[in-house]
Amino acid sequence: MAFLKIAHLEKSFGTTRVVKDFDLEIERGEFVSLLGPSGCGKTTVLRMVAGFETPSSGAIIVDGKDIVGLRPNQRNIGMVFQAYALFPNLTVAENVAFGLKIKGTPAEQRDARVKEMLAMIGLPDLGGRYPFQLSGGQQQRVALARALAVQPQVLLLDEPLSALDAKIRVSLRTQIRDIQRELGITTIFVTHDQEEALSISDRIVVMNGGVAEQVGAPFEIYNRPATRFVAQFVGTLNLIEADVTLPETGTVRIGTTEISLGRPLKPGRVTLACRPEAVSLGLADGRPLVLHAEIGEVHFLGAVIRVQARAGRTTLSLDTFNRPDTPPPAAGDKVQVSISPADLLVLEA
Amino acid sequence: MMRFMSWTAFLLGSLIFILPLLGMTEFSLSMRRGVYSLDAYMSVLSDPVFRATFSYSVMMALFTIVFGVLLVVPTAYWVRLKMPELRPVIEFITLLPLVIPAIVIVFGYIRLYNTSSWLPLTGSTMGTNILLMFGYSALALPYMYRAVDTGLRTIDIATLTEAAQSMGAGWVQIFARVILPNVLVAVLSGAFLTFAVVIGEFTMAALLNRPAFGPYLQLVGANKAYEPAALAVIAFAITWACMGLIQLVTRLSKHTRAQR
Known part of the structure; x- marks a missing residue:
């Protein structure tokens, strides 16, 4: 007991x-x-x-x-x-x-x-x-x-x-x-x-x-x-609206990209969420969800740089580690951001 | 210009207060013709009735202070801690002695506690003394309550009480070891004010026929010339000594230094 x-x-x-x-x-x-x-x-x-x-x-x-x-x-x-x-x-x-x-x-x-x-x-x-x-x-x-x-x-x-x-x-x-x-x-x-x-x-x-x-x-x-x-x-969260296209396999469409979350979903519209550290600047292996975005605010926090990226109507926060040899992106830069389906949470209503 | 006006007001006020005092003191020293002397004071201090009435009033003041502290501190503490909504009511009650004349209070007492009443306090010396102490407590209530309430306002009594409780303290221990020591300066302020009120009080003591200092002052004033002035100076000195003691205690209190 x-x-x-x-x-x-x-x-x-x-x-x-x-x-x-x-x-x-x-x-x-x-x-x-x-x-x-x-x-x-x-x-x-x-x-x-x-x-x-x-x-x-x-x-x-x-x-x-x-x-x-x-x-x-x-x-x-x-x-x-x-x-x-x-x-x-x-x-x-x-x-x-x-x-x-x-x-x-x-x-x-x-x-x-x-x-x-x-x-x-x-x-x-x-x-x-x-x-x-x-x-x-x-x-x-x-x-x-x-x-x-x-x-x-x-x-x-x-x-x-x-x-x-x-x-x-x-x-x-x-x-x-x-x-x-x-x-x-x-x-x-x-x-x-x-x-x-x-x-x-x-x-x-x-x-x-x-x-x-x-x-x-x-x-x-x-x-x-x-x-x-x-x-x-708890923590900062990015919210992404998606349409469920195949409920049995958990396939959703975000913008023009379709990805499978690998778990069944209810048909209709769904809110997905991911942490800033789960969003990568640029393309990366195992991150099939790619969004085209424009850099908004850039906050230099010391070890971490928090970047705001606008992808259509969605604003994403993403964290990158500070590297002295790589300057942070500037506001207005056109970039691609990528996310792994494993990092996406499905938020219940 | 403002500075000049301020000083003028201050000097004018000082003259109004200080000149009569100086005049009275000068008169009290003039018993012997042509020279200043302390004859009036010697006469007063050597009078056995002065000693008896003064001792009586001091004793009554001490009992009144003890009763007042036991009544007011727990009440003010409890109201602040558990029944803050009652504060305006309590404050109103404590102000009543300022608007109800002492003579009304004492006639009320006599009416309620005379020898043919259900509680015949006036039937014995002890009973009348107790009644007088209650009367003094009522007169001193506005000063004592305000002093204690102001003291309680300076500390976070709710959190201190809970902290003490979490360490195993019961209500008596919390009150004696946490609350009272932290409002001691305020309690002493209230006590000195009570002392000053009791020492000079006339109406209640006279109407209850008790041998207090106030009626003695009146008696001497009616029959002698220089001694009343000496007595008035002594009474002033006692009051001012009380005020001085309040200041001294506040200054000497170690743990309140940070709050100033």
Whole structure:
């Protein structure tokens, strides 16, 4: 049985159902991200696990015990907040020791644990400082140490990196993942940043309108999105309209080119999708779908160059690696772009 | 031009406030003919009734502060945390003592809690003292509530409460270890204002016939010349000392430095 099981979880505020029949099973030590746009219900799910919101119905089972009836302080679930939530009147060491003090841990053990935690987050010498004397990244690391000091059975991270600048965000998310792996703590991470979720999660739950649209590993979510929403929300997507000419073999016509997708399709019109990295500039072996296009915008992103190419009424984004000996195409250039049928996703309505 | 007008307004205001004070202080020092002396102050301070009434008012102020803190801080915290929609109602209630005269409140008390009522508080000294403390608390409510509410506004109480809960803290621990220490400066501001209100209060203490400092001031004022001025200066000094203490506590509070 899964270590953390959420079954048929529902939450309504007045007449608005914000979480609908939400199911999720998380194994011990797993790092699962709840990813979705604002208002999709991801934070509400997290807050129900923490005990800050009461579910309208459903069960939250941790290590075989239903915790829905327990108060937040009885659940032994640690939480890190977007706004750090360090106690301003306490020093860093006192903040980390707070939960241990509440538990009645003897002073010696407490001090040792605080030292261990501060060393773990790389701030061994800052125990005497107050939160206002720390940077945002340091404060969030202290918040993480504070949440972990009491050895919670589950760690909840509520958009902990949102308030930080880009560089700190990347380094801190790596540090969070390293610490989580080292401690083997079951973790739920809420974010609206797909790059964050894709980079550090064992599994991702993509949420929309209060339901889990897809649960899977980052590779699966990105490459095999189960729904149109997942496909469009995670990563950049090119949409290509096609006519199904032979439904049994999945043959479609795009412009004047006919290709077989190798799987049966419903007759009529179909929306195909592909990632920018699946579109090649020029002709290539194994890419029979060739479109004539004109270069529009060219965005130099450093290692990658993102090019907009207009093929008829379809605008395609394509990514190419930057090579110092090959200058990027210029706006207005007439080019051919090619795509492999294997990279085309069929989006259900 | 604007600068000149500002300074003129400031100086005019200062004259209105400072001149009477200077005059009163000068008068309080003039008991001995021809020379300035502290005779009026010595006379007041050596009066056993002064000591008794002042001690009584200080004690009442302390009890009022304790009661006010226990009443206002949890109320303001709970309203902000769980019932924000009730804030306008609570604010209105806390403003009532400013528009209802003390004499109305005290007559209401006497009517409700006299010796033939269901709760005869005025029937004993202790009961009357308790009634007076409630009256003082009502008078100080606007100041205490506003001070505490302003303090609570400066911290994210919802998130701090949840953070403490997630670490195993119960409501009493959250209140004592997280909320109260973080609004301590505001609570102290409210406490000093309460102290100043109680020390000079006359109506309630006089009508409930309690030996407080306010009625003593009136009594001395009616019968002596220089001592009332000395007492008024002492009362001013106490009020200003309270204001100074509020500033001092705010400055000395380490964790609030970043917020300034």
